[in-house]
Amino acid sequence: MDTDKSGEVTKITIQEPKTDTKGKGTSGASAPVIVATKAAQHPRKGWKKGVAIFDLVLRLSAIAAGFAATSLMGTTDQTLPFFTQFFQFHAEFNDVPTFLFFMIANAIASGYLVLSLPFSIVCIVRPHAAGPRLLLIILDSVVMGLTISAASATAAIVYLAHNGNSSTNWNPFCQQFNDFCQQVSSAVVASFITSTLLLSLVVLSAFALRKMK
Amino acid sequence: MDTDKSGEVTKITIQEPKTDTKGKGTSGASAPVIVATKAAQHPRKGWKKGVAIFDLVLRLSAIAAGFAATSLMGTTDQTLPFFTQFFQFHAEFNDVPTFLFFMIANAIASGYLVLSLPFSIVCIVRPHAAGPRLLLIILDSVVMGLTISAASATAAIVYLAHNGNSSTNWNPFCQQFNDFCQQVSSAVVASFITSTLLLSLVVLSAFALRKMK
Numbered sequence A, B: 001m002d003t004d005k006s007g008e009v010t011k012i013t014i015q016e017p018k019t020d021t022k023g024k025g026t027s028g029a030s031a032p033v034i035v036a037t038k039a040a041q042h043p044r045k046g047w048k049k050g051v052a053i054f055d056l057v058l059r060l061s062a063i064a065a066g067f068a069a070t071s072l073m074g075t076t077d078q079t080l081p082f083f084t085q086f087f088q089f090h091a092e093f094n095d096v097p098t099f100l101f102f103m104i105a106n107a108i109a110s111g112y113l114v115l116s117l118p119f120s121i122v123c124i125v126r127p128h129a130a131g132p133r134l135l136l137i138i139l140d141s142v143v144m145g146l147t148i149s150a151a152s153a154t155a156a157i158v159y160l161a162h163n164g165n166s167s168t169n170w171n172p173f174c175q176q177f178n179d180f181c182q183q184v185s186s187a188v189v190a191s192f193i194t195s196t197l198l199l200s201l202v203v204l205s206a207f208a209l210r211k212m213k
Helices: A045-074 A097-125 A130-163 A178-210 B045-074 B097-125 B130-163 B178-210
Strands: A011-015 A033-037 A077-083 A088-092 B011-015 B033-037 B077-083 B088-092
Touching: A045 A097, A045 A130, A045 A178, A077 A178, A097 A130, A097 A178, A097 B130, A130 A178, A130 B097, A130 B130, A130 B178, A178 B130, A178 B178, B045 B097, B045 B130, B045 B178, B077 B178, B097 B130, B097 B178, B130 B178
Parallel strands: none
Antiparallel strands: A011 A033, A077 A088, B011 B033, B077 B088
């Protein structure tokens, strides 16, 4: 008799046969009676359900942060109030290829997070199912890589836009395009929050997988 | 009698007591004898050991790539063969703060990977121990985030160094400092390889944790 596969520890107690049959031939009465009490069958179900609900909450926060990052970057656009005869000073997010990559990466991450919600709900309904959790941990780490990549690349460019670099003769433009830089910086912060939430999701899923025995 | 904690399925067979004591008072002889045959005790031990060895191999490759990235970036240095009376054209990795961050992040990642080797070896010796594997998956994902972050930020700057950006008036300098750019690009590639290997390690550990039941 094995313990059942879903991970609970089954307590097996073995009752010794009653020994009140003194002096008689007890060939039949000596068969052991096994009672498998499944008293402590679901000791960690509540714990696992809590983890799954926390996973859903983190995921919803990550969706909010991801959409915030995408929309902040997508609407970044500033035209300076002065212009010459031939040139108007105008900055848009797709002037810099890195900002375009940032927007696309964050849109993909947000889309993935929305699509992952049903799997997260499956983990709440069936806290012991390892399949959906394994799928989530793998895809979460890939998407975490994508968002961190986008956020860091953009942070490097924003740092340059703020401070410039005298060695390479790249001048800062944030004095002129102040609102533009502010909005891009906010988008970078939102994207780093998404990345941190995704990292927490990976760690949480690892803990949940570890307890799945 | 529970199955043991390390995850094997233990087959318990219960031998009925010999019934050759006919006609005698068998109060003592009727106690059941339990033989726990651990025949199918390690059905997946080979598989798990294979995963642990593959983990070690990936980790060693990641160390090589990490050290390559660190040393490539650390030795990047180019002086142009022409100079004016007051100025010598010289490029070094710490002219750009992002390159300095890249080197520090990759050095940290390589150091961590070396320190993680004993834990990886523990996973080979004890393939069913979930603790070291959980520690590795969490730290691996954090360090993966760090290396991806460094590689992406540097890639954004290298892209700028190659192509420049006319909107922001940042000129490329790779025509002049060609060797410098080549070496930095190689370092970025090495760092992306480290990140990919770390991602594989996270996925592998997730699979190993999932089968740990």
